Amino acid sequence: MKANCPDEGTTVAITIPAGLVKNTTAAYSFSFTTYKTPAVNITKTLVAGQTQQVKDLYDYFLGLYGKKVISSVMADVNWNTKIADKVKALTGKYPAMNCFDFIHIYVPNQGSNGWINYYDITPVKNWADKGGIVQLMWHFNVPTSENTEVKMDGSGVTCDPTKTTFKASNALKEGTWENKWFYQEMDKVAAVLLKLQDAGIAATWRPFHEGAGNATLKSGDSWGKAWFWWGAEGSANYKKLWIAMFDYFKQKGVKNLIWIWTSQNFNGDATKYNQDNDWYPGDQYVDMVARDLYGNSVEKNKQEFTELQAAYPTKMIVLGECGKSENGEQGNIGNCWTAGAKWGHFMVWYQGKQGSTDTMCSDAWWKSAMSDSNVVTLPTNH
Known part of the structure; x- marks a missing residue:
């Protein structure tokens, strides 16, 4: 029947x-x-961005939301456009955005011993000058212990809470070594953000991503934990860290960011996971809400998008990261769009060794995505 x-x-x-x-x-x-379909009334103003460039960028996202999905790719070791170049070589088009990561900014003496000099913003500026949109994120590394030396080879730091004695709650307590590290690293990043701001470059900003990890697992199994230190001590402390960064960057004069919070949501399975709404910093601290999905079908993409849009109806919903997993290929982006997963943008992760792009999506996936009429790419003259 x-x-x-x-x-x-x-x-x-x-x-x-x-x-x-x-x-x-x-x-x-x-x-x-x-x-x-939930009523969607996206906020028209930014929570912190005040430069004309960031206002224009947000208006651009607003104008396309629900009409087109903007393409992006993660940088290869965070401060270049090598992967974007590979996508261009394969498909004839550049992604509209390139995502840069501050993951190695902890290294003493930036630019020495072959390490990245983040204070040289040339790679980011070159991308912006050709019309590319700039994405920024931060795998915020901390020392493995108070007395561990952070060496020039990059050893001695981690994001993994099981491999460090760094306590997230102490990051906000004056007089602790964690507090000193937390603010000295934020000073480094803020200095780069201000250089970008002075160059007229606005960006999306996705810090403290995937904060809940597996902490919303219903079963209570031992693996139901956060997998980054910033989420290891629960949702209340996580929100305090977010707000502390938000307020500190504002104090420093950073005004060129669109703040993106990344939900863990149901991890695609509401029978095993609770929602992670308790981890949301609040509407006044977030411009967009992201979700990271790997190896998820078209149907799962639609489910996750629909749930998030219903939970956060005043925020644009975006696909923060995506790619292949042990479950298979990431859902075809055109089919996801047609099914109703109308992400504001998607960003493919690197390091997947899939085809000629060396990302976590195959050549066939990329060719389909970059030729889809609903996908925004960099103008072809670039």
């Missing part, structure tokens, strides 16, 4: 009269309510 009810938000009652069901004389009645 099929029930056809094309209207949204409609309750349908069905009764099966007695005698129609085999092996019983009983009648059956049941009802259901069809899905209703």
Whole structure:
């Protein structure tokens, strides 16, 4: 039996009269309510951005939201456009955005011994000058212990809470070694952000991503934990860290960022996970809400997008990271869009060794995405 009810938000009652069901004389009645698309009223102003460039960038996202999805890729070791160049070589088009990561900014003497000099913003400026949108994120590394020397080879630091004695709660307590590290590293990043700001470059900003990790696991199993130090001591402390960074960057004069919070949501399975709404810093500290999905089908993409848009109806919802996993290829972005997963943008992770791009999506996935009429790429003259 099929029930056809094309209207949204409609309750349908069905009764099966007695005698129609085999092996019983009983009648059956049941009802259901069809899905209703949540009212979306995206906030038109930024929570912290005040430069004209960042206002223009946010307006650009707003103008495309629900109409097109903006393409992006993660940089190869964070301060270049090598992967974007590979996507261009494969498909004939550059992604519209390139994501840079401050993951190695902890290294003493930036630029020495072959390490990145983040204070040289040339790679970012070159990308922006060709019309590319700049994304920024930060795998915020901390020393493995108070007395560990952070060496020039990059050893002695980690994001993994199981490999460090760094306590996230102490990061906000004056007089602790964690507090000293927390603010000295933020000073380094803020200095680069201000250089970008002075150069007229605005960016999306995705710090403290995937904060909940597996902490919303319903079973209580031992693996139900956060996998980054910033989430290791729970949602309340996580939000304090976010707000501390937000306030500190504001104090420093950083005004060129669109702040993006990354939800863990259901990890695609509501039977095993609770929502992570408790980890949300608050509307006044977040411009967009992201979700990181790997190896998720078109249907899972739609589920995650729909749940997030319903939970955060005033925020644009974006696909923070995506790519292949042990579950298979990431859902075809064109098919995701058609199915209703209308992400504001998507960003493919690097290091996947998939095809000629060396990302976590295959050549076939990329060719399909970059030729899709719903996907925004860098103008072809670049």
